[in-house]
Amino acid sequence: MQKNIFVLLLLLASIISARENVTVTKVIPLTLDASLQKQLQSLTQSMKKRFQAKAVAVAVMDSKTGKILSLADSNSDVVKDFPKNRIANLTYEPGFVLAPIVFSLALEKKLITPDDLINGHQGRYQFKGRTITDHYPFDWLSAANVVIYSSNIGIVQIAQKLPAQDYHDGLVKFGFTQHSVDGLRGENGGFIPDSKRLKYEIYKATTSYGYGVKVNLLQLLQAYNVFNNDGILIKPRIVANSAAQKPQKVIDTKTANAIKKILIETVEKGTGKNAKAQGLEIGGKTGTAHVVKNGRYIKEYNCSFVGFVNGNKKRYTIAVLVQEPQTSQYASETAVVVFKDVLNILVQEILI
Template sequence: MNKQSKQRFSKSRLRMNRQVFGVLILVITLVVFCVFVYRFCVISGGYVDAHNLKKSRLTQETRTSVLQAQRGSIVDANGNTIATASKTYSIYAVIRPLYSGDKEKLVTDKERTATELAKYLPLAKDKILVYLNPTSKKTKQVEFGSAGSGLSLAIKQQISKLKLPGIHFTSESSRLYEDDIFASHVIGQTTVKGTGDDATIVGTMGLEKYFNSLLSGKNGHTSSQVDNYGYQLSTSKAQTVAAKNGGTVYTTINSNLQNYLESLMSNVQTEYDPKEMTAVLMNAKTGAIIAASQRPTFSLQTGDGISDMWRDALVQDAYEPGSVMKIMTLSAAINSGHYNPNEYYQSGSIQVGDTTLYDWNRSGWGTIPLSEAFTRSSNVGMVKLEEDMGSSTWHHYLKKFGFGKKTGVTLPSENPGTLSFSNSTTQATTAYGQGVNVTVMQMLQAMSAVSNNGVMLKPRIISKTVAANGTVTKYGKQTEGRIIKSSTAKDVRKAMVQVVQSDIGTGGAYKMDGVDVGVKTGTAQIAGNNGYLTGASNYIFSVAGMVPSKNPKYLLYITMKQPQNYTKSAEEMMAEIFKPLITRALALDAASDDAANTTTTEDTTSAKMVAVTNKSTSAAQSELTNAGYNVATVGTGSKVVQQLPVAGQTALNGSRVLLLTNGAMTMPDVSGWSKSDVLKLAQITGKKFKLKGSGYASAQSIKAGALIPDTGGTITFTAQ
């Protein structure tokens, strides 16, 4: 090939290579272009690698805030509030800028700030100054410990009016109870779970727990799109799902009788120092619980005392009831046709199998008719009735009366109790209330068959609930059917009258002039590690009463365990609750609305507490004294900033009212104060107090008129 041919070939090959390369570049360009177009289409559709871009964008730019649902209320039989939703406040002070360029107002005049805050917080001025001058130079804001938390709206508003620079508040959801001690274990307790927007109030005891779902409601929320600075975008619209507030629980409790019962219980507890007590007043025709209390108890508002008794003794504690069970034994014997009142038996003791069972009076009363067994509370007589009935018949009636199973009352953690029937001895002892463990509610249910002419009633504490959407659920009268004949019930009630009226009866302490009263007393042994406890006070004493006995409206059941100050008979101790409470209940029935607040022969009238907060100390003292109250003042200030009982709360005539004034707190003279009064002092001051001994306060570790220290520790009172 000549040189010219070679040159032409080279040029041709070069041209071909360029064409191939050009085509290749074109193909690659088209492929890349197609990929970009496809990718653009996918992104335009809002997805990348199966990831929803639109959803991501909204998530990044959407701010959601919780709308807290308001917890519903618990009210009494007349619709008066017992528990309701509230807020408490905590105070803090900003003393240095929180960040560079912060224009937040700071505390500028610490001296004035401390002086003013001391008027409303349970802290002295010098203590507040210590908080406002922390040792660390890095501290930018300070709080004031427990004294600066849990503040009421009234106190918060008073401080806010001062417009103190650098003083701020945070709020927390809380629960407000109208009375400090008011069927505390029945109403229950709440706690706050979570923090900030996620904080919710949850019931942990009593009705607050049982109806927690209804009371809680449902939180709502607000969602809006915001920019990087948190401002809502002008092109967006906030989306709101409204909160659904909680419903309302209507109880059967009569506040007048409940508050009076609490007062009577506190007096007996202070005087005789029993380890435990319960008392329940029930409508004998409907099963509605009118008043219910126990000791130890606790403050609904502060929780003080809850560590002494976590359980609701009315439904959670099972115990041997003792001789009050004889109401059911006599009922079963009469109803089954195995009661011959004119049959005689030898009292004192009886042999059952290998065991000798005794009367409470071991020597007995000689040979007596069965008609006297119930009146004298003879254990041997009841064993004789059980033997005449036969164990299977007696066991049948025990189950009919509801022992060994829950009543279904609307309170959490109800104990079903136990029924021991394994041998002849336990079968016999159940006839006088041993070998069977019951609850207060089970006893009330069983005794209602006698008070309600043979038809047994379920005890109930709730009349109805109203959900947030308006749905009403009624808890009306519920019966468990006819347990005994009407004639049987009437015969048993006549026997209960003899317990009070007869010279041989055990219930003479419950006799009331002009009142038709029938009762059965009880004295139950307490099981220990090595058999039953011994000693005069190591018993559970009890009484069950039906008034008026001919056609009962009220069924009152009281138990008292191991009184430490055994200065009177157990019957006399419990009568100090029984007789005044029955007197008031009957008076409320008979009196007009105006006379309903004047209820006992002991001049124990009650009325709604007047408001004296923000009044001058002298004017408040004069007004309360003229109204018949016993006034105690904490502090030497000229203005009242807090009061206990609070305005609107029912208070008995002659009861003690505590006033907290502005200025430093000084100790009042507590001589003659009851334990409940000391608890009021602890509540209003925020200090820890301890009452040593039983009875009324007679000495105090800090003299009257002296400043109450701000430091920790417990202030001690001695009682005798």
């Protein structure tokens, strides 16, 4: 079983000697596990066909070290294209997958507790001239269940408790608008509203359930790893000999563990149920968001699932994106299914 890291030969300079006719190349070792990368590359391509999707992408990272073990994309060869990368360049509105991060900011400031009751308004909530809806007519639900069952109405009310500056600064601390992976060329940092805009309650509202922001999948991978790493942010690494950057404490360990527990419950009984696997600690959150074309939201969707899996040997953070699937609009039926297959491959490769 091959467990060697990839070694990528990049032709950075071609110096042709008139006498010796020598081409000089530079060797760049990558952190990718060769066997895992090959299998997940094949998986993304097969899942693209299964869901009739525009593209499928998967990223797997060691939660403690930040080393990326696989970065697979149905629409490109990550290794051959390196250091360019389609996944790092693609930003999109992530949907409810952003909500646990917003929740953690309110929890960190002691503005909410997981047991606080939130009014579900029977699935329809009039807010600042807009009607916010849920997929289910919730009555009252705990703040934790707001995340577990993806209540837009619930997370909007939680977000209103956050001062605008704390809201903005918190998202930045989680790594949004910043480059996440050293070694990838041209990463798109995305967009979040500034603190002035977040003073308007409607921007707080839409941002809380993942609209009006632009992120890339690797930023989400980095952010969710905070919950599986005691509140510490580690920048993902793909170049093996690159210096690891100093870890940053983003939220208190207690806060991180509270969100981690909620994400585990999301897999146990919420929107991530299809990701369950016996004998492993698994947590994560789904996100389904409309796609914008020509300045308007259309009935096409980007489906994400970002989470973690912890076994006896290792802990991994995993991010999945299914772009515009035609067979289902729900992340629970697309991105979560891909996530589960990634878990199965990790188990088969005896990496967990």
